[in-house]
Amino acid sequence: MPKPDPTEFRRDVVAVARKHEAPLAQIAKDFGISEATLHNWLKKADIEGGVSPGVTEKETAELREAKKRIRLLEQENEILRRAGGVLRQGAAPKMSFPLVLDLAADGIPVAVTCRVLGFSKQALYKWKANPVSDRDRADAHLINAALDIHRDDPAFGYRFIADELPAQGIRAGENRVQRLCSSQRIWSDFAKKRGLNRKAGPPVHDDLVGRNFTAAAPNRLWLTDITEHRTDEGKLYLCAIKDVYSNRIVGYSIDSRMKAALAVSALRNAAALRSPEGTVVHSDRGSQFRSTAFVRTLKSHGLTGSMGRVGACGDNAAMESFFALLQKNVLDRQRWTSRQELRLAIVTWIEKTYHRRRRQRSLGRLTPIEFETIKTGLQAA
Structure with a gap:
């Protein structure tokens, strides 16, 4: 299929x-x-778009949320059933704490039980002889969340972290986030701090390519990198993944922000179309490719990471050559008024011109699609 x-x-x-x-x-x-x-x-x-009748993705999401709500109501009903005796006795909240742990062992979240029974999780933790104050506990929780966010995308500084915290259910002022991030030395990889000799981060993979940009079959070696270009609305970023065997762009993603999610999306798109296993994915040491999210995506698809040296553009020269073609044939051809206009121009050039019309001498004057079809019998996607 x-x-x-x-x-x-x-x-x-x-x-x-x-x-x-x-x-x-x-x-x-x-x-x-x-x-x-x-x-x-x-x-x-x-x-x-509402032009034709049918079930939209939003309605599907609403149905999914309704099922989650039903599951939550079933959990609440089970809590009330098992806590009936304690509630009838009018006992203090401490009498319910053991029940919270029993319900948690049965898969009912502690937060749900505490909310239904009318006390906070902090009270439960205090009952468990945790000497930490509420404020310290909240700060520790916030620091852990900040570390997780920064680990997923090392480019995030305290401002981006403060913007991401509400999505995790944490409300905190930007000044507080800045103070805690500073105390834990949680800084963006792009930040320039006085008195600090900030260098590129360490590689998370060895260099498995060594500038040998050849492959005997498809899905043996992929190269990836990120390029950017200005529009009147702001910058647009492209992360592309190239199969060295046929020079085909097997996956790409375009966004207005250069986050780890951009690289992760490109990798997932490539893996969805090619079903690789054991493929080496080579990149530079950009924070997006060193992020936890990207490394985790590599492992989940059975891919092997590889990284070049700092400041050695030749370590990924084959990918840079593609971006040079893109720059010459699309990016520098005119002034782009909007991100959407440039996005469509990039997509059209990759899929229509580069893949299916531009013949390459290294491929025997075939296009990437023709080369794969003739040499391996792969169906053009």
Whole structure:
């Protein structure tokens, strides 16, 4: 069964089709999909936009949330059933603390039990002879959350961390976050601190490539990097993944912020389409590629990481050559007024021109798609 195309790719193809610059059949051919698939994507986009009737992703999410709410209500009912005797006796909260631990052992979250029974988790922890004050406990919880956020994306400083904390249910002022981050030396990799000799972070992988950019078969060696370009709305960042065997861009992601999620999304898109196993993924020492999220994604897909040296652009020269072509053929051709305009231009050039029209001498004057199809029998995606 063929792998589904990434959501980001489908959205970009629909945007190109809606510009009506070419027949749908030609657009489908340019992007390597069937015309029926393109019509299906347009239909789903119309449903999401409210143009056509149907079940939207939002409604699906609402159904999922309703199921979660039902599960929560079942947990609350079980709590009240098992705590009935204690509640009827009007006992102090301490009498309920052992029940909280028993329910937790059965899979009911402590937070839910404490809320239903009417006391805080801090009271439970104090009962367990924790001498730490509420304020210290809250600070420790905040520091742990900040460390997790920074570990996932080392580019995050205290301002970005403060913006991310509410998503984890933590409310804290920016000044407090700055104070705690400073005390724990949690700084962005891009920060420049006086009196500190800040160098590039240590590699999380060895250099398994050694500038030998060759591969005997597909999915043996992938290269990845991030490039940026200005628009009138601000910068746009592209993370691309290139298969050395055919020079094909097997995965990419485009965003307005250069976060670890950008690299993770590109890697997931590539893995979804190619189903690799044991592939070496080579990059520089950028914080996005050293992040916990990226390393975790490599392991979850059975991939092997590799990293070049600091300041040695030749260690990833084959990827830099692709970005040079992109710069010459797209980025520097005109002034881009919006991120969306540049995004569609990049996607169209990669899928239509680079993959299917630009012949490469290193491939025997074949395009990447032709080379893979002839040499390995892979179906053009």
